[in-house]
Amino acid sequence: MAKNYWLMKTEPEVFSFDDLVRERGRTTCWEGVRNYQARNLMRDTFKKGDQALIYHSNIADPGVFGVAEVVKEGYPDKYAFEQGNKYFDAKAFEKGINPWILVDVRATHRLENPVTRSAMKEMAALKNMMVLKRGARLSVQPVTAAEFKAICQRGKLKKI
DNA sequence: GCCAACGTTGGC
DNA sequence: GCCAACGTTGGC
Numbered sequence A: 001m002a003k004n005y006w007l008m009k010t011e012p013e014v015f016s017f018d019d020l021v022r023e024r025g026r027t028t029c030w031e032g033v034r035n036y037q038a039r040n041l042m043r044d045t046f047k048k049g050d051q052a053l054i055y056h057s058n059i060a061d062p063g064v065f066g067v068a069e070v071v072k073e074g075y076p077d078k079y080a081f082e083q084g085n086k087y088f089d090a091k092a093f094e095k096g097i098n099p100w101i102l103v104d105v106r107a108t109h110r111l112e113n114p115v116t117r118s119a120m121k122e123m124a125a126l127k128n129m130m131v132l133k134r135g136a137r138l139s140v141q142p143v144t145a146a147e148f149k150a151i152c153q154r155g156k157l158k159k160i
Numbered sequence B, C: 001g002c003c004a005a006c007g008t009t010g011g012c
Helices: A017-022 A036-045 A090-095 A117-122 A147-156
Strands: A005-010 A027-029 A051-056 A063-076 A101-116 A140-143 A157-158
Touching: A005 A063, A005 A147, A017 A051, A017 A063, A017 A101, A036 A063, A036 A101, A036 A140, A051 A101, A051 A147, A063 A117, A063 A147, A101 A117, A101 A147
Parallel strands: A005 A051
Antiparallel strands: A005 A140, A027 A101, A051 A063, A063 A101, A101 A157
């Protein structure tokens, strides 16, 4: 089974790549995904050892800042059923069925030169990349091996 | 801060 | 099941 590659968006004001690096074991559960398409990818397709580009969104200079690997495959997201939690899902809680899942990721590399969105747009290897398309809101996106490699080379990976 | 694109909700 | 209204995302 070939390794999968992903792009995972995060708002650095909320949780940045540096925040991930500061976590114990540089590992965290990827909280807050409340979209079924993204959920399905994490539940069905994310495999241990897959690699993910960590992308900062909703800032002046969005782009890829680091690389992480999947260290734990999909498991129930208990936060969805914790009243008062930021990611509490009242509707699901009433129904008694928790549809949400988490994966754990560990930071492995920093991009010495973060690859900004504007730089990505100029890269021929990324001309079909999902994240660059208009209105691509999916917070967890598949990335091809070629796209992953192109960004890693451009960004100069530095092992953490 | 604006607003286009998208996903979800809810009336019918 | 359709679709308008709404809330959110996220680039700019």
